[in-house]
Every structure is written in C-alpha cells, then in structure tokens.
Amino acid sequence: MKNLGDMMKQMQEVQARMQEMQARLEDLDVVGTSGAGLVSVTLNGKGAMKGISIDQSLMSDDREMLEDLIVAAHADARQKMETALAEEMKQLTGGLPLPPGLNLGF
Numbered sequence: 001m002k003n004l005g006d007m008m009k010q011m012q013e014v015q016a017r018m019q020e021m022q023a024r025l026e027d028l029d030v031v032g033t034s035g036a037g038l039v040s041v042t043l044n045g046k047g048a049m050k051g052i053s054i055d056q057s058l059m060s061d062d063r064e065m066l067e068d069l070i071v072a073a074h075a076d077a078r079q080k081m082e083t084a085l086a087e088e089m090k091q092l093t094g095g096l097p098l099p100p101g102l103n104l105g106f
Contacts, residue, residue: 014092017092018092021088021089021092024088025044025045025046025085025088026045027045028044028081029043030042030043030045030080030084032072032073032074032075032076032077032078032079032080033073033076035055035069035072035073037055038054038055038057038069039052039053039054039058039069039070039073041070041073041076042077043074043078043081044081045085049074054066
C-alpha cells in the first residue's frame with residue numbers, strides 16, 4: 001500500500017504544479033507581428049486576445065491587406081503561445097513526452 005500512497009502524493013504534487021502553471025499562463029503575454037511590425041497582436045498564455053496594434057499607415061482603403069495582416073499577426077502570436085506552453089509542460093513533466101492529443105485543461 002505504500003506505493004499507492006506515494007503515487008497519490010505525487011499526483012497531488014503534479015496537480016499543484018499544474019495549477020501554478022495555469023496561473024502563470026494567465027499572466028503570460030506573447031506578441032505576434034506581421035507586416036514588418038506594422039500589426040501586432042497580444043495573447044495571454046491561454047490564447048485569449050488581449051490587444052491589437054495597427055500602424056496608422058495601414059489605415060487606408062486596402063481593407064483586405066489589413067485583415068490579412070491581422071490574421072497573420074494572430075497566427076504568429078498563437079504559435080509563440082503554443083511554444084511557451086510546450087516549454088511549461090516540459091518543465092512540469094520533467095521532460096517526459098506526453099501522448100499526442102492529451103488535454104490537461106489548457
């Protein structure tokens with residue numbers, strides 16, 4: 001029974017570390033850019049958009065280009081956020097690979 005008790009203790013420690021990581025992700029800001037920095041999008045570590053910045057020079061009649069730049073900046077920020085999340089998970093799991101598709105609530 002000692003092994004079961006040790007396992008439960010380890011699971012509680014992992015759960016506590018996951019809660020800490022989720023709190024850090026809320027505070028994490030990642031910025032994605034496009035158009036050589038003319039458009040930037042800020043996401044938190046959970047993927048929620050916190051802000052957008054558009055250079056005044058883009059405020060013209062080329063609406064489609066501006067929309068494309070916003071989408072590209074968001075994709076850049078999303079990729080950076082996912083990289084940061086992967087690093088956090090690597091630290092949490094001690095470098096152990098998790099099975100693909102395993103959702104730990106993020």
